[in-house]
Amino acid sequence: MITGFLIFWPLLAAFLLLLFKGETVKKAALAFSLIELGVTLAAWFQYNHNPKSDNLNLYFPWIQSLNISFDVNMDGISTLLVFLTSLLVPFIILSSFSKSYKNPQAFYMLILLMQMALVGVFVAMDGFLFYIFWELALLPIYFICLLWGGEGRAKITFKFFIYTLFGSLFMLAALIFLYLHTPGQHSFDIKALTAAGAALPAKAQAVFFWCMFLAFAIKMPVFPFHTWQPDTYVNAPTQGTMLLSGIMLKMGTYGLLRWMLPVVPQALHDWGYVAILLSVISVIYGSMVAIDQKDFKRLIAYSSIAHVGLIAAGIIAFNVQGVQGGIVQMISHGINVVGLFFICDIIASRTGTTEISKLGGIRNVAPVFALLSLIVVLGSVALPLTNGFVGEFLLINGIFQAHAAFAVFAGLTIILGAVYMLRSYQKVMLGEVNSLTQNFTDLTMNEKAVLVPIVLLIIFFGVYPKPLLDLAANDVANLVLKYNIGLIK
Template structure:
């Protein structure tokens, strides 16, 4: 079952290179719908306990092909399953150059991302981590904006460097428990916990740096706005909705339980960095005029909040993190869809040149408004429940400065309202600018958008399914 979840997009992706013409699009949609169904089934099944799969792979290295889906993995696989078809549907009418390789690479990256969420063996995890990166590198560099090559190269070298550091840490841990399964999660955590606090504290940075770059956490974020801006929007969605979750997920699975004393030692440092990131990114978002850059900075702010909660060492914060990972993925997908629709219709992303969307495209502006509300975590949207729990978690955190952190992070949220509402005002209202393609949402865009909006409101009103799916995690991670 779990292997299918990875191999369906993998094989569809490889086949897609052989399909000439637009058939690749259909193949991609079919495969992504199939994975959605599979991931929904997996999410349903994990209610009765985690699913696992394991077979020997390279015994000499102590690594196995071992997958496991608990609530957190299943939730993130489901998110991947939802985001992929939405992206494909929303771009159905858009012509891309060489669609077979475009959709093929998209599917390959999906396989990699799903693999990261499911891997229960550290080396396998590392493999998928890289497998997800390579297709995205090609997607950005080939179909991106003007400065794409330099920007994506920076992104690639940054993340590659991070992953290599993580690899060094993992090798070190694996050598502590020799045997045919030294990379299994159980052995890695055991090896890590057995180390002295000094060793754990340097090992912490070796591993954390990879995740910090991916999330990204201030000051490792410099690749992110440029890459988001230069990538084609479908790829930006994959990057921001799914790949940054890889970093967050990895912290929860492969860092917090692995070097507990190291984490305890560095908690304050990381939370301070995260909180600085929230305020810094929010301030930068306020002065942006480019829609894509604005959303990119807003994403840094949101990830900062999640990271602070992850390190706060409180149960409700951890649970909120699970919920918010899902919700942020949904919201930001909606946000990018709107941005790309705006760009297609008005031919620009510059907010100073936009305006009056509410009169010329009312449906779009309603969708924008709902997503914007979710982005600033208004009650009855899905963002509220997640951020409420995150703040609660930071407040209850083990650190002596929890109160300060919460207040400063709260300022970030107020700033979040400033830039989000400012964006709504500048694009939806004000002087009407004539559209180049005079059309409100097309059918495929409406379908994709409707899915997102329904999820935003449904999970805002009734978050119980999501809360239940991820309820066991926090207990399993916090000792």
């Protein structure tokens, strides 16, 4: 029941927004998303209390003759990702309070519709339903980017749309292929699909593996499917970028974990190394390109490629540490990247630019902003006692178990990350003020309402990551140990 509410409440809320006008639309959207957050926390408690509770699943047949059903369930992994979604959406909405977008009703409606689709992706236990939500998530973000984006957005968002759809269609074909290999009347149920996948011959598993990987790799994005990402991130309105980087890319890493790796163990064994290699290349590539960026927003976009590459590599290694680290890092990266893009947005709205060389000395005029930014930046470079550290440590540990060389190269992310993040922080915040930054005002109440909780979360989960680790621990252990298919020799 709770799960059903979590999916349909944002949908209902999106239409309820039609009742509001002007400035109240924002507040209503925020209130609705806070209700969603509250219910998500309730689901979390419910899960801790009784993971098998009927409250957490909802099932009814949809297209009976094809055995397609509306089957949603929250296990530990799903709960965490739904938590990430419900946690970030209020921040994303709040971060837009100082802006006035034209046609706010449509803007916030699309955000809430997006939230519905995202929650659906994370809780669907039917392959077909998963695909539907997966595609549904694409439409709102496309229109958000198209209608409220920056210069040249038509072309850029279009590329993004076609690119992602390209991957998705291969995923659809792969899922149908698997569906047709389930026994009897065929079924899209995840258990049936997993059983069918494991029984496939190695070659067929490999085809399935790469079709699915294509879809997920484009979504994350992993090198060499990343070319849509930097332009889209830079051109989207800040809230769109936050949705894309904070939550939507986790669809890809989640898909790896739930719908790909456990399904085709033989292919993971045969081809996992290539997939990890691509992910590790993303880490290095993303970091190197980030170092060279002149624009702060673009720098964050590339750093996101590096981070998500590390998450993907850890998950594909498919051992307890790697997967656990991947899940924790999905949450941490979501929180950090939303913080970073918000910082970027504040700078852009005050000075009109995000070009690193034009900025400087902001700390002298806005010390609170500089301090909070520092913590976010440190979280993102994975300093111990910040949330980034927990995830990256586990991830590198997991990757090391797959192959030491991968871990060495993946570990470079920490050093390279420190290089580009701290250097850009130094150039933007420290030094002497210039004509652009001398009138930089410190944070307003609204902005503090976003940044302070983010900073607190960064520190909280850095010092005490136990709730995150515990929540998914059982499922991860089940997933990894049951199949015993990690890349460990």
